[in-house]
Amino acid sequence: MPLTHPETELHNPQSTKPPLDPHLKALENEAIHIFREVAAEFDRPVMLYSIGKDSSVLLHLARKAFYPGRVPFPLLHVNTGWKFAEMIAFRNEIVKRYDLDLIEHVNPRGAAENVTPFSHGSALYTDIMKTEALRQALDAGQYDAAFGGARRDEEASRAKERIYSFRTPDHRWDPRNQRPELWNVYNGMVRKGESVRAFPLSNWTEVDIWRYIQAEDIPIVPLYFAKKRPVVERDGMMILAEDPRLELLPDETRREEVIRFRTLGCFPLTGAIRSEATSLDDIISELETATVSERQGRAIDRDQSGSMEKKKREGYF
Amino acid sequence: MTAPATANAVQEDAAGQVLAFPASETARATRDSRPLRLITCGSVDDGKSTLIGRLLWDTKAVKEDQAATLRRDSSGKQNDLGLPDFALLLDGLQAEREQGITIDVAYRYFSTDRRSFIVADTPGHEQYTRNMATGASTADLAVLLVDARVGLLEQTRRHATIATLMGIKQFVLAVNKIDLTDYDRARFDQISHEFRELALSLGVRQVTAIPLSALKGENVVYDGRASMPWYDGPTLVEVLELATTRSSQTVGFRLPVQRVSRPGESFRGYQGTVAGGSVKPGDSVVILPSGMVANVTKIVTFDLVRNAAVAGDAITLVLDRQVDVSRGDMIVAIDSQPxxxxxxxxxxxxxxxxxxxxxxxxxxxxxxxxxxxxxxxxxxxxxxxxxxxxxxxxxxxxxxxxxxxxxxxxxxxxxxxxxxxxxxxxxxxxxxxxxxxxxxxxxRSALGGIHTEDARVILSLPADLADQLMATELFAARREDAEVRRVSAGKASEIIDTIDG
Missing domain, CATH: 2.40.30.10 (Translation factors)
Incomplete structure (x- = not known):
């Protein structure tokens, strides 16, 4: 019998998962296309894995893109040493469960000079432990392409960034001279030492990420869900007070609050929000009525306008 | 969405803290369609950034902390409605903020209850035509902005032409700053008439003209009936919600092969995104350029084995025999080849x-x-x-x-x-x-020209050029092979449009 309107999703009788809505399906298709294109065109790709929700979606899409094969590149985690403990436990579990190759890099200068967010301030600390560390790791692996989970809706300078974002041998981004990018035809030609940062999630928004996590049942770090946790108020942010290295200042007190995190980074620089959202449904409905953006909880973005552009020019993701 | 325009303004206390936003109308319904990609173009002072800023603002895509940053950055530059300078939302690069112009394409996201949208915001300066072409390459619809006081400009023709060349078939003419003409209906009618003529000369027939004020938020998301009772057409957002996304499903099956997946001896699949038509197990396909023929046995994806795939789907195709296929080859329908x-x-x-x-x-x-x-x-x-x-x-x-x-x-x-x-x-x-x-x-055939398998070609030429061609010996010798009709330029593009479907 001829099919006039081909049914694209034949329900797997073993699967109770309903088909994706067309909006998420279109975003997923685009991301898979980018993953395959980069993997085919570059000699040494790597995927930046930061353990957060966007990284979780990115990893899920990578597994889909190369199925039934294995993800054909390693994951790179640039560890500052100040991540939430639950993030590291989650990372280790995921790597084991999905049989992934993980490379972990910590800037040796951090340990040698004892660089911490408390002693060096958030800007210098981020510069050394994230940007410089990332450059070290990319140089060491001689990677010519690095996937990242950045989205254009996150921040003004990212709204301008290409899906294939060209970097000079010293990892610099020149926002004024980006290669034009037309249709879905990507220019992957680089010389030795040059590289491309590839962003499969460019066109996703925060709510798309959450709706996709829900639709695809993607595991995420439990810190995204509300729970009673010890916190302390500092610089207008509620930070998690679990790590023994966090020393309370004289006027600070530790207290219990029902909180969750909208983004995850280094615990001393990531603000929690008061929230009752204990499920993905709760998170999505909270988001749809939210009046602040997700990066509001990130200390490093607030230094000055254009601070993300500055960091990106220097090699930050 | 309907609300008096004045109700959209955000209330602030003395410290500039945002106290209240316009109430959200209804709970969000599940989206039922693909995101619409659109491009906005206009000349330098048509208020393009203000229009997009207004779209983001009135659909609540701007959050409080972003608004606060905006207020800090636009101190002294607020407009007379007490709203921040929307252009700063869009011009994300330092150089753009310093020079007050848009240099590069920026992508913006917003959604309504009915649909989500990806906006390519492109620069108006002539030297950035290339960026407009970039933004237009993926767009389903173009919003062309003109200043109601100024009317169509050379830039309008330029932008409409580029958008048409890039394959955009749906246009919205946003006649902005209509408030500065005292909502002059005759002025609006005149500009939209001129634009329809221009569009028709380019072969574009899907044109919606809207009188609007981006600054005051009239006919963008909320209607402007209070100021323009004479306009009963749709708002900009209403047009965008109903626009169609392009689809390549009606043409022959095309799969450009991105990579070959060989996780083990037992599996060999060809990975790529379907670029046209559809495919199902049992279909006969040809591998180009080699010309070898095979049949599809399976369409593999992570979740399930599918019984069909259509244009846009990222798939892995398994064929019934060992054929030589590598990256850069194209797997196509046997009965409809490129x-x-x-x-x-x-x-x-x-x-x-x-x-x-x-x-x-x-x-x-x-x-x-x-x-x-x-x-x-x-x-x-x-x-x-x-x-x-x-x-x-x-x-x-x-x-x-x-x-x-x-x-x-x-x-x-x-x-x-x-x-x-x-x-x-x-x-x-x-x-x-x-x-x-x-x-x-x-x-091109070896001899040049447009001669392909099709037996006949319809040309639409200026009458004087046709006269010259018809005066040549070659044409005279085969005069009985040609059919010639005199029609207006508009009629000709209409006829050719019909053929292209």
């Missing part, structure tokens, strides 16, 4: 300072296929007059017709029929930079 050959005609947009040099060898990338090509410019479009003038090279921002000559078989569909397999970029092998975007118009 054009293959060594010479093609195309239109290109030159994107870099060096332009396009005659006879230079470039890399051409289309889909997953990259090959060497020699490019010979033939003519350049004069954007002022809409006429093609002979040209031997193309400077930056020029739109030209070129001949492409390949060393190895190339595989294309005409861009009119397929926006994926008909599109390509040119890469300069000296700099590795992308120097042009191009669209295939036809395959």
């Amino acid at each position: 054009l293959t050959g060594l010479a093609f005609d195309a239109q290109i947009v030159a994107l870099q300072a060096d332009g396009i040099q005659p006879g230079k060898r470039y890399w051409l990338k289309s889909g997953s296929r990259r090959q060497r090509v020699q490019v010979q410019p033939a003519s350049q479009l004069d954007l002022k007059t809409g006429k093609w003038e002979p040209a031997e090279q193309l400077p930056m921002n020029a739109i030209g017709k070129v001949h492409l000559a390949f060393d190895e078989q190339a595989i294309f569909d005409p861009y009119e029929q397929n926006r994926t397999t008909g599109a390509f970029i040119l890469i300069d092998p000296d700099t590795n930079n992308t120097v042009a975007g191009g669209m295939i118009t036809a395959k």
Whole structure:
């Protein structure tokens, strides 16, 4: 019998998962296309894995893109040493469960000079432990392409960034001279030492990420869900007070609050929000009525306008 | 969405803290369609950034902390409604903020209860035509902005022409700053009439003209009935919600192969994104350029084995026999194949300072296929007059017709029929930079010209050129083979449009 309107999703009788809505399906298709294109065109790709929700979606899409094969590149985690403990436990579990190759890099200068967010301030600390560390790791692996989970809706300078974002041998981004990018035809030609940062999630928004996590049942770090946790108020942010290295200042007190995190980074620089959202449904409905953006909880973005552009020019993701 | 325009303004206390936002109308319904991609274009002072800022603001895509940053950055530059300078929302680069202009394409996201939208916000300056072409390449619809006090400009024709060349068939003419004409209906009617004439000359028939004030938020998201009782058409957002996304499902099956998946001896699959038509197990396919034939046995995806895949789906295809397939090949329907050959005609947009040099060898990338090509410019479009003038090279921002000559078989569909397999970029092998975007118009036979398998060609020519051609010996000798009719330019484009479907 001829099919006039081909049914694209034949329900797997073993699967109770309903088909994706067309909006998420279109975003997923685009991301898979980018993953395959980069993997085919570059000699040494790597995927930046930061353990957060966007990284979780990115990893899920990578597994889909190369199925039934294995993800054909390693994951790179640039560890500052100040991540939430639950993030590291989650990372280790995921790597084991999905049989992934993980490379972990910590800037040796951090340990040698004892660089911490408390002693060096958030800007210098981020510069050394994230940007410089990332450059070290990319140089060491001689990677010519690095996937990242950045989205254009996150921040003004990212709204301008290409899906294939060209970097000079010293990892610099020149926002004024980006290669034009037309249709879905990507220019992957680089010389030795040059590289491309590839962003499969460019066109996703925060709510798309959450709706996709829900639709695809993607595991995420439990810190995204509300729970009673010890916190302390500092610089207008509620930070998690679990790590023994966090020393309370004289006027600070530790207290219990029902909180969750909208983004995850280094615990001393990531603000929690008061929230009752204990499920993905709760998170999505909270988001749809939210009046602040997700990066509001990130200390490093607030230094000055254009601070993300500055960091990106220097090699930050 | 309906609300008095004044109710949209955000209330603030003395410290500039945001106290209240316009209440959210209804709970969000589940989205039932693909995101609409649109491009906005206009001249420098038409208020384009303000319009997009207004769209983001009134659909609540701007959050409080972003608004606070905006207020800090726009101190002293607030408009008379007490709203922040929306342009700063969009001009994300330091250089853009400093110079107060938009340099590069920015992508913005917003949604309503009915649909989500991806906006490519493109610069208005002439020297950034290339960025407009970039934004237009993926767009389903173009919003062209004009200042109601000024009317159509040369830039309007330029933008409409580029958008049309890039395959956009739906246009919205946003007649902005209508408040500054005291909501002059006759003025609006005159501008929209002029634009319809222009659009028709380009062969575009889907045009909606809307009188609006981006600054006051009238007819953008909320209607402007209070100020313009004479306008009963849709708001901008209503038009966007109902626009169609492009689809390549009606043409023949195309799968440009991105990579071959061989996780073990027992499995061999061809991975790529369906670029046209549909496929199902049992279909006979041809692998190009080799011409080998096979049958589809399975369509594999992560979640499930599918019984069909359509244009846009990222899939892994398994065939019933061992055939030689590698990256850059195309798997296509046996009964509806693309054009293959060594010479093609195309239109290109030159994107870099060096332009396009005659006879230079470039890399051409289309889909997953990259090959060497020699490019010979033939003519350049004069954007002022809409006429093609002979040209031997193309400077930056020029739109030209070129001949492409390949060393190895190339595989294309005409861009009119397929926006994926008909599109390509040119890469300069000296700099590795992308120097042009191009669209295939036809395959060239060895003798040149547009002669292909089809037996007849319909030409729409200016009457004086037709007179000259008909006066030639060659034409006179075969006069009985030709049918000639005199029609208006509008009628001709209408007829040709009908043929293209």
